[in-house]
Amino acid sequence: xxxxxxxxxxxxxxxxxGPVAAAQAATAxxxxxxxxxxxxxxxxxxxxxxxxxxxxxxxxxxxIRQLIAQGKTRKEIENDLVIQYGPxxxxxxxxxxxxxxxxxxxxxxxxxxxxxxxxxxxxxRRRARDAGPPSAAKAKPLxxxxxxxxxxxxxATRRRTATSxxxxxxxxxxGPAGWSGASPVRARSERTRSPRAxxxxxxxxxxxx
Amino acid sequence: xxxxxxxxxxxxAAVALLALLTFGVSQQNDRSSIDSQVAHGKFPAAPNARxxxxxxxxxxxxxxxxxxxxxxxxxxxxxxxxxxxAEAPILAKxxxxxxxxxxxxxxxxxxxxxxxxxxxxxxxxLTYPVLRDVSGSFVSSFGATGVPETFVINRKGQIQALQRFxxxxxxxxxxxxxxxxxxx
Numbered sequence: 001x002x003x004x005x006x007x008x009x010x011x012x013x014x015x016x017x018g019p020v021a022a023a024q025a026a027t028a029x030x031x032x033x034x035x036x037x038x039x040x041x042x043x044x045x046x047x048x049x050x051x052x053x054x055x056x057x058x059x060x061x062x063x064i065r066q067l068i069a070q071g072k073t074r075k076e077i078e079n080d081l082v083i084q085y086g087p088x089x090x091x092x093x094x095x096x097x098x099x100x101x102x103x104x105x106x107x108x109x110x111x112x113x114x115x116x117x118x119x120x121x122x123x124x125r126r127r128a129r130d131a132g133p134p135s136a137a138k139a140k141p142l143x144x145x146x147x148x149x150x151x152x153x154x155x156a157t158r159r160r161t162a163t164s165x166x167x168x169x170x171x172x173x174x175g176p177a178g179w180s181g182a183s184p185v186r187a188r189s190e191r192t193r194s195p196r197a198x199x200x201x202x203x204x205x206x207x208x209x
Numbered sequence: 210x211x212x213x214x215x216x217x218x219x220x221x222a223a224v225a226l227l228a229l230l231t232f233g234v235s236q237q238n239d240r241s242s243i244d245s246q247v248a249h250g251k252f253p254a255a256p257n258a259r260x261x262x263x264x265x266x267x268x269x270x271x272x273x274x275x276x277x278x279x280x281x282x283x284x285x286x287x288x289x290x291x292x293x294x295a296e297a298p299i300l301a302k303x304x305x306x307x308x309x310x311x312x313x314x315x316x317x318x319x320x321x322x323x324x325x326x327x328x329x330x331x332x333x334x335l336t337y338p339v340l341r342d343v344s345g346s347f348v349s350s351f352g353a354t355g356v357p358e359t360f361v362i363n364r365k366g367q368i369q370a371l372q373r374f375x376x377x378x379x380x381x382x383x384x385x386x387x388x389x390x391x392x393x
Contacts, residue, residue, distance in 0.1 A: 043320045044320055055290065059322060063322055084323060085343065086344045086345060112218070116215065119214075
């Protein structure tokens with residue numbers, strides 16, 4: 001085959017197939033069916049279109065297939081769906097009007113919650129620490145002389161027996177670094193809650209009235 | 210002052226949620242109210258009578274107010290709804306009779322494709338005007354939650370009869386004559 005004939009054949013093929021290729025490119029799918037279906041709702045049953053089984057859902061899916069076959073992009077398909085079914089067809093509502101609340105409220109609630117916790121959590125912890133954990137006071141072991149003195153009172157014996165089992169907590173574990181456990185508030189708290197200075201039982205207070 | 214900050218925030222959040230709930234509830238349609246009023250002979254005015262809806266033909270809009278003075282049989286339907294297909298021939302047959310009595314059928318599509326509705330109209334030879342309620346707000350104001358539903362609006366613009374299920378020729382024959390006889 002001569003060189004001239006090859007060139008002629010190639011040119012004629014290009015002329016013949018050019019429009020076909022262009023037409024194919026124009027109608028080639030530009031959107032994935034699954035991508036579109038996953039972002040769209042069945043407007044009657046209010047379920048994701050991918051799983052909806054209502055007659056309307058079948059019609060909606062057919063319509064999407066037609067639009068994909070026409071070579072429309074995902075955005076164009078969504079616009080067409082909104083024209084036909086209204087904004088409710090989109091699984092993510094458009095961010096304007098009352099729908100804005102959907103986008104505003106969750107982050108606002110999250111930020112307010114974090115700020116509230118940031119403000120109040122240290123206060124609550126400080127207050128709880130100032131009040132002193134009851135287990136810390138109870139965990140303080142009695143020395144031998146106190147132990148012998150306390151055996152004279154059966155109530156005190158019971159209390160010691162009940163409170164001597166937990167291991168004593170080191171002071172560093174109950175507060176921030178550098179806290180020695182000797183602050184006036186802490187000392188007062190321990191004095192009032194110490195088993196060595198028990199408060200009178202409620203019944204005795206009642207009788208004194 | 211600070212001691213009231215947290216309770217204040219919690220109260221404000223509770224009030225905001227309550228307001229949101231109230232708003233949501235107020236947006237719900239009052240289906241039972243329309244039904245009970247009609248049942249007790251207190252005919253409520255057709256809601257959203259001035260809301261202009263696009264005509265299915267694509268040429269312009271129309272509202273219920275445009276039909277004032279006529280008896281309007283408002284039929285909510287969709288092409289994908291099988292009971293609507295069953296009642297469509299009855300409605301197609303009724304329209305010429307209504308037209309003779311200064312009355313008309315008006316169709317409103319419910320969550321339907323315009324091309325599918327057009328095909329439905331051709332298939333069942335529906336000659337009356339059909340409106341498209343794309344947002345669903347118009348149909349919702351009538352308490353319609355499905356299809357088909359039919360409302361008979363008298364010459365004063367009041368809902369005088371309704372059927373939440375498919376209509377029958379018998380229902381139309383029993384309902385329409387007395388409403389058609391009434392003067393505006």
